[in-house]
């Protein structure tokens with residue numbers, strides 16, 4: 001990219017007063033099963049009509065936690081997140097066992113954030129109090145749309161009414177809850193989206209995840225899209241919907257703190273912040289990823305994705321890892337940028353320099369500033385502007401090159 005070349009413009013007006021505090025340590029637990037597979041979804045989620053041997057899986061989770069803690073002992077756990085798949089299909093007793101074992105091997109901070117993802121069906125809402133008793137203190141619900149026809153088109157098995165009932169149960173069982181919506185759906189207009197967002201804001205406790213529909217490879221939606229039977233908004237229409245999202249949420253006091261996540265101040269998802277701030281996290285369960293700091297090196301770990309194959313590997317060896325790579329400094333620095341620039345708070349360039357062993361390229365920053373895609377904050381942080389967010393991948397690629 002060419003453009004403004006005056007690199008003096010990118011010097012912070014004053015040095016940051018302090019480096020960012022350590023992001024903390026997180027544990028992610030992946031439950032890979034769902035009652036049905038949504039046609040847009042490419043998460044590691046599977047349907048097992050014959051049922052799942054939950055007790056056997058839980059024993060494997062326990063073993064994998066023990067093995068991981070043996071590698072990184074002595075950590076204080078800031079956050080735990082049960083994701084999926086649909087972890088709300090687990091029995092509360094299974095969640096309790098997993099939480100107890102995490103607390104047995106590591107120290108769980110007294111104020112730890114412990115989240116479970118849930119589908120908003122009545123069956124799952126019935127378990128919310130059980131999850132609460134097990135120690136969960138936050139729930140993230142996949143509401144997806146406030147429109148029954150849109151829910152059906154997304155292949156969801158719940159109605160708006162059912163989702164609202166699940167939100168009400170979440171509200172009574174948990175102090176903190178969030179829900180997900182998918183926008184930029186086929187033929188969705190800005191006026192419709194504004195109305196849906198209004199309903200979401202009325203129902204929220206302070207956190208919303210708002211995802212633009214993406215057509216993922218090897219999903220039924222991709223086949224439909226290729227066959228010309230699924231028309232998603234073009235770039236300009238998607239941009240308009242994105243702008244409606246930002247304006248409506250800003251006005252409601254729920255600004256974006258990350259590309260797709262909005263919260264009232266102080267109600268951000270602390271677990272995901274650990275990823276985006278490039279903290280340390282352990283991944284437990286089929287297909288889970290981790291970043292572990294061992295003897296001065298950062299390891300990128302990934303577990304076998306297929307649930308039953310993962311189960312056999314854990315049963316024979318104590319963990320299900322198929323990848324365990326020590327990352328070079330350059331790779332870590334790229335990851336730090338990729339994650340950190342998703343955040344509205346941006347990154348501390350000094351931390352980049354520490355990780356990479358070299359500073360960011362000021363002339364590239366100046367170029368991107370010339371295009372209005374990034375900016376330096378008064379306290380010396382680098383962040384992507386609102387115009388830069390839709391082209392975030394290109395911005396990161398440019399800075400990382």
Ligand SMILES: C[S@@+](CC[C@H](N)C(=O)[O-])C[C@H]1O[C@@H](n2cnc3c(N)ncnc32)[C@H](O)[C@@H]1O
Nearest residue numbers: 040041084085086117119142180211212213214
């Ligand atoms: C693992 S899923 C959520 C958990 C739960 N199984 C559910 O569906 O309610 C995480 C979220 O990713 C979002 N998501 C999944 N696939 C998507 C896609 N292709 N485009 C946009 N958002 C997507 C959905 O909002 C979903 O709630």
Ligand code: SF4
Nearest residue numbers: 034037038041045085
């Ligand atoms: S969106 Fe949620 S319920 Fe649907 S297949 Fe993906 S993980 Fe399962």
